[in-house]
Amino acid sequence: MRPEVGPLKILVTVKLVPDTNADKRIDPATKRLVRTGVETVLNPFDEYAIEAALQLKEKLNDGSTVTIVSMTSPSGKEIVRKALAMGADDAVMLCDDAVAGSDLWGTAVALAATIKTLDADLVITGTQSTDAISGDLPGMLAEKLGIPGLTYARKLDVADGRVRVERETETGYMTVSAALPALVSVTKSANEPRYPSLKGIMGAKKKEIKQLAVADLGLTVAVGTDGAKAQLTDLATPPARAKGQTIAAPDPAAGAAAIVQFLKERKFL
Numbered sequence: 175m176r177p178e179v180g181p182l183k184i185l186v187t188v189k190l191v192p193d194t195n196a197d198k199r200i201d202p203a204t205k206r207l208v209r210t211g212v213e214t215v216l217n218p219f220d221e222y223a224i225e226a227a228l229q230l231k232e233k234l235n236d237g238s239t240v241t242i243v244s245m246t247s248p249s250g251k252e253i254v255r256k257a258l259a260m261g262a263d264d265a266v267m268l269c270d271d272a273v274a275g276s277d278l279w280g281t282a283v284a285l286a287a288t289i290k291t292l293d294a295d296l297v298i299t300g301t302q303s304t305d306a307i308s309g310d311l312p313g314m315l316a317e318k319l320g321i322p323g324l325t326y327a328r329k330l331d332v333a334d335g336r337v338r339v340e341r342e343t344e345t346g347y348m349t350v351s352a353a354l355p356a357l358v359s360v361t362k363s364a365n366e367p368r369y370p371s372l373k374g375i376m377g378a379k380k381k382e383i384k385q386l387a388v389a390d391l392g393l394t395v396a397v398g399t400d401g402a403k404a405q406l407t408d409l410a411t412p413p414a415r416a417k418g419q420t421i422a423a424p425d426p427a428a429g430a431a432a433i434v435q436f437l438k439e440r441k442f443l
C-alpha cells in the first residue's frame with residue numbers, strides 16, 4: 175500500500191448474492207446454498223459502498239480511481255459489470271475453485287491477499303451481505319490487511335492523507351479518523367446509490383475485468399474447504415408459525431378491550 179498523498183486508488187469490495195426475492199435452496203449433501211439457476215445480483219449494501227467511492231473520486235477530481243474487487247465465480251462477470259456501469263474504472267475478480275467453501279476467515283484471507291496485489295489507499299466495503307449476513311468481514315479484512323478499520327460510516331471524506339468518517343452509533347454518531355491506507359464500511363444512510371446511465375452501461379463494456387486465481391496471490395495458507403476453520407454441522411428450517419387468532423367482537427370498543435386483554439395475558443402490557 176502507498177503511504178504518500180496523491181490521487182487515491184480506491185477499492186470497493188462487492189459480493190454477488192442471490193436476489194432477495196429468488197427461491198433459495200440448500201443442497202443437503204454439501205449444506206451450501208444452490209447458486210445455479212438462482213438470479214444473482216450485486217449485494218444491495220455494496221451499492222452504497224460503490225456510490226461513496228464514486229462521490230469521493232468526483233470530489234477529489236485529481237485522477238483518483240475506483241476498482242471493484244469481488245471473490246466470486248467467473249459467471250459473475252456481467253453482474254460485476256453493473257458496478258462498472260455505475261462509474262467504477264475497472265474490476266478484479268478472484269475466481270478459483272480453491273476458494274469454494276471458504277468460511278469468513280478464508281474469505282478475509284483470500285480477499286486481503288487479492289487487495290494486497292492492488293496497492294490500495296482506501297478500501298470501502300458494505301456493512302453486510304444479504305445472504306450470509308455476518309457483518310464481520312470488514313473488520314476481519316482490515317485486520318488481515320494490517321490497516322485501520324473504520325466501520326459503519328454514514329459519511330466519509332479524505333484530506334491530507336487521512337480518512338475521516340462519521341461512525342453511526344445507537345444514539346448518534348462519532349467522528350473518527352485514521353491515516354491512509356485504511357478500510358471504511360459504509361451504511362445505507364451514507365448516500366442514495368445512482369442508477370447506471372445508458373452512457374455508463376455502454377462504457378462499461380470496454381472496461382477491464384481482470385481475473386485472478388489463488389496461485390496469483392502468494393498465499394502460504396489453505397483457504398476454501400481445506401482451510402475453513404468453521405464447520406457447518408447442521409441446518410434446519412424454522413418451525414412453521416402457529417395460525418393467528420381472530421378476535422370477533424360486536425363493536426370497536428369491545429374489540430379493543432379483547433385485544434388489551436389478550437396482550438395482558440401474555441404480559442406485553
Ligand SMILES: Cc1cc2nc3c(=O)[nH]c(=O)nc-3n(C[C@H](O)[C@H](O)[C@H](O)COP(=O)(O)OP(=O)(O)OC[C@H]3O[C@@H](n4cnc5c(N)ncnc54)[C@H](O)[C@@H]3O)c2cc1C
Nearest residue numbers: 187188245275277278281300302303306307308309310311
Ligand atoms: C464452512 C463454511 C463454508 C462456506 N462456503 C461458502 C461457499 O462455498 N460459497 C460462498 O459463497 N460462501 C460460503 N460460505 C459463506 C462465506 O464464508 C461468507 O459468505 C463470507 O465469509 C462473507 O461473509 P458475509 O457474507 O457474512 O459478509 P459480511 O461481513 O456480511 O459482508 C460485509 C461486506 O464484505 C464484503 N464482502 C463479503 N463477501 C465478499 C466477497 N465474496 N467478495 C467481495 N466482497 C465481499 C462486501 O462489501 C459486504 O458488504 C461458507 C461459510 C462457512 C462457515
